Amino acid sequence: MKVPLYLAVAQWTLLFAFGLLLIVVFRQLGRTLHKDDAVVPLGPEVGSKAASLEYSRFADDTVQYLAPGDGQPTLLAFVEPTCPSCEKLVLALGTAEHSGELSGLRVLLLTSSPKSYLKVSDAFRATRLECGRILAQATTQAYGATSTPLLVAIDRDGMVRAAAPAIELAEVRTFSRACSFPAAGGESIPITATTPQHENDLEAAAPAAGAD
Amino acid sequence: MDVLVLCAKTAVACLLIVAGGAKLADPASFASTVRLFVPLRIGWPLLSAIAVGVSLGEFAVGVASLTFPAIMALDVLVFAIACVFVAVSAIGYAFHRGRSCRCFGALSQRKFDAAGVLRGAVIAGIAAVALAHVNAAALQLDATARVLLFAAAALLAMTAFTAARARGAGSRREVVAQ
Numbered sequence: 001m002k003v004p005l006y007l008a009v010a011q012w013t014l015l016f017a018f019g020l021l022l023i024v025v026f027r028q029l030g031r032t033l034h035k036d037d038a039v040v041p042l043g044p045e046v047g048s049k050a051a052s053l054e055y056s057r058f059a060d061d062t063v064q065y066l067a068p069g070d071g072q073p074t075l076l077a078f079v080e081p082t083c084p085s086c087e088k089l090v091l092a093l094g095t096a097e098h099s100g101e102l103s104g105l106r107v108l109l110l111t112s113s114p115k116s117y118l119k120v121s122d123a124f125r126a127t128r129l130e131c132g133r134i135l136a137q138a139t140t141q142a143y144g145a146t147s148t149p150l151l152v153a154i155d156r157d158g159m160v161r162a163a164a165p166a167i168e169l170a171e172v173r174t175f176s177r178a179c180s181f182p183a184a185g186g187e188s189i190p191i192t193a194t195t196p197q198h199e200n201d202l203e204a205a206a207p208a209a210g211a212d
Numbered sequence: 213m214d215v216l217v218l219c220a221k222t223a224v225a226c227l228l229i230v231a232g233g234a235k236l237a238d239p240a241s242f243a244s245t246v247r248l249f250v251p252l253r254i255g256w257p258l259l260s261a262i263a264v265g266v267s268l269g270e271f272a273v274g275v276a277s278l279t280f281p282a283i284m285a286l287d288v289l290v291f292a293i294a295c296v297f298v299a300v301s302a303i304g305y306a307f308h309r310g311r312s313c314r315c316f317g318a319l320s321q322r323k324f325d326a327a328g329v330l331r332g333a334v335i336a337g338i339a340a341v342a343l344a345h346v347n348a349a350a351l352q353l354d355a356t357a358r359v360l361l362f363a364a365a366a367l368l369a370m371t372a373f374t375a376a377r378a379r380g381a382g383s384r385r386e387v388v389a390q
Contacts, residue, residue: 005350006218006281007357013222014364017230018371024319025375 043144043152043163050074050154051142055108055132058115064132066108069158073179074106078143078150081113081121088167089149090123096172097129105179110134110145153178214346218281221342224290224335225277226368232271233369234317237376239263245314249303275365279358282351287343294332294339301332317376 044050050068057064068074077093079086090109096102109124109131111117118124124131134140143152144163153162153175162178164171235242243256243263250259273293277286297315304313304324313324322328353361 004352004357005214006222006346007353007361009215009218010222010278010281010361010364013219013226014368017226017368021230021368021371021375025378028375028379 042146042165043150044142044160046160046163048160050152050158050160051139053110053139053142054135055110055139056135057130057132058118059130061115063135067158068154069156071156072106073104073156074108074154075102075175075179076143076152076154077107077109078111078140078145078148078152079109079124080111080148081117081124083148085165085167086149087121087123089151089172090121090127090129092167092169092172093129094123094127095169096176101173102176105176106130108132110139112140151175155179213344214350217341217344217346218350220338221281221287222278224294224339224342225274225365227335228270228274228277228290228293229365229368230319230372231316232267232269232274233372234319234376235267235270235314236264236369237317237373239267241312242267242314242317245312248308248311249300271369275362275369278365279353279361281353282348287339291336291339291343294336298329298332298336301329305329316372318379319372319376 052065052067054063054065056062066074075093077089079089081087093102093107093109097107107129109127109129110133111131112134114133118131140146143150147165149165149167151162151164151166151171152160155161155178162175166172166175239260240263243259246263246266247259250262270293273286273289276283277290280286301313301324304311305326305328308324310323310325313322313328314320315322315328322331
């Protein structure tokens with residue numbers, strides 16, 4: 001059967017047109033995936049106003065409201081009992097607390113896990129620091145707590161002075177200094193994030209509230 | 213020579229189909245380009261209707277040109293549309309330089325510039341080549357071939373529509389991220 005010349009040419013042209021569109025789609029897909037990998041901020045922006053938050057305190061099972069900027073510098077630690085790096089951070093915070101380096105600071109361990117999960121970790125079970133469960137997923141979003149551990153230093157005016165992953169005692173000390181840093185000027189203490197992050201996703205775990 | 217003319221004819225037809233399908237993915241943004249060329253102050257619903265009409269017109273002429281290659285009047289119409297492209301590019305270059313032309317919806321980020329005028333002229337040139345006489349036997353298509361070409365044209369438009377929508381969504385993400 002003889003194919004008309006026009007049909008043969010049209011087929012090739014259509015093939016090229018589809019190929020070009022396929023390239024456009026794949027380029028866009030690659031660009032989108034690259035962006036998703038590259039631009040995932042961890043922690044709130046330094047110098048911004050810290051968001052208020054609600055948490056369920058494990059010690060007495062009461063709901064607490066924290067409004068940064070109430071005059072007390074605060075050190076927030078977003079941690080998970082199932083995360084080994086978080087255990088180290090909790091131990092480091094305990095050591096700093098014991099030695100009085102965190103005096104005058106409000107230190108708060110925040111997790112998305114239920115109270116029963118604390119049993120799996122010696123560090124969490126033994127800590128004397130205030131520990132609570134985040135009640136709203138909006139809190140993890142506001143603090144950019146997409147992975148743990150994350151330490152956030154908030155000064156007495158409620159401004160974020162430092163935010164980065166941390167596990168070592170030296171890093172805890174730097175953050176405790178950041179909390180007391182003079183508020184004027186808006187400058188921040190540079191924090192070097194050398195800590196390997198745990199892939200725990202607080203946002204994913206937060207909707208499980210109430211499963212305790 | 214016949215192959216060259218037929219290549220030009222099908223290429224311009226495919227271009228119109230892709231441009232029409234891509235514009236239909238985001239008529240609102242194309243309407244903002246249309247507004248640049250409408251001297252009267254008219255409402256967005258009418259501008260959107262014009263944008264959709266232009267997009268559907270491009271698609272319809274492209275499909276007709278692809279499936280009915282023997283109709284000479286369609287080749288003339290395609291050439292006239294290509295001349296309009298040149299005129300729009302030139303006016304855009306003169307009065308709205310640097311503004312996005314949305315000629316292919318979100319598929320292209322081209323703006324009104326000198327290169328755009330040149331691209332329009334090249335398209336018009338290709339459409340002019342398609343006006344050349346071709347041996348009638350080369351254009352003989354039966355009903356099945358026409359239906360298949362129509363289906364391929366519809367698929368091409370849908371692919372362009374989807375690709376433009378994906379690119380448009382990606383661009384909006386960029387803006388949000390900034």
